[in-house]
Amino acid sequence: MCIGVPVQVISPGQWFAKCRDRHGELIDVDIRLVAPPLAGAWLLTFGGAARREMDEAEAAEVLAALDSLEQAMLTQSDPLTGFADLLSRTPELPEHLKKMTISPQNPVCLLADKGFLITDAQTLPSLINAHPTLLVLLQSDPNKHPEVADSWVIIPEILKQFPATSYTAAFADSEQSELIAREYRILKYPALLFFRQHRFVGSLAGLYSWQEYSQRVAALLTTPGYRQDIPVITQ
Structure with missing residues (x-):
């Protein structure tokens, strides 16, 4: 323990x-x-x-x-x-935590409460077209990969350093993340995808130190959009 x-x-x-x-x-x-x-x-x-x-x-x-x-x-x-x-008591979660059960499909409480939109493989294209700067968090099963659950806390905190009006953040559950990851050739989770001017500009796969993550996010938030044939993956 x-x-x-x-x-x-x-x-x-x-x-x-x-x-x-x-x-x-x-x-x-x-x-x-x-x-x-x-x-x-x-x-x-x-x-x-x-x-x-x-x-x-x-x-x-x-x-x-x-x-x-x-x-x-x-x-x-x-x-x-x-x-x-x-x-003699039966263990029971407090009321405010009952809806926060961690599962591959349910990071909703932690991320949605912090302003993240919910997306999937079908709605992602329209979301990309609707926002000039879009960040999408992809994940896998947090029970097998604890760093995924860590990302639900760490990434929103990292993003607080940047003006809320400079980007829109979204996430997909583990099943939809796998579908999206195939299109953008993502092999490691958690992964944060960056879209600028409605085009994919890069990703951050895995977790980094606070300083390195902040620097990489800052760089990708200002990367100009370009026509993408082969995804650029920042590791």
Whole structure:
């Protein structure tokens, strides 16, 4: 089991940040999947890599919960006895998360709520013609490829750096993504396709560091459209 652990940034770097963990030790944390943090910021980490920034109040709550769990494990032969009231309950998601079940066909809640349009192989051509700059996120099964689920969080955050009026973003589910990928010769997921002046100008396949992804997106957002016979795939 991998538990999210808050750490506080002491000295940020380009790829790694020197952080203080819950025991006061200094550790190096991979920050390539988050926006560059400032000294003093709190990060939620999994396995030594930062996944998102958190505020001080949230960090304090998580740290308190971890301390309580650790204490229970040290003082009781069976730590579960400290959670007796939970043992008889049937696990159930909170109401606001029930509709967010991750499946190959259902990234809808995370992406649609962030302004992404839904497209498929049939409607994509009309979408390309309707928008001067269009970005289309293709994906595969997130249960087999966890980086696909990561892209639902990371890519919208990357795009916040650019004016919302400078592009339109869309996504397709895994089944439709496969059909679209065949046309544009995409072999790796997640993949972000770029269309400018109603023509395909390139793609970003897989996940990159925050800085590299930002630079590549900026370049493709300003690439002029051209007549495409063979897709250009940026890897």
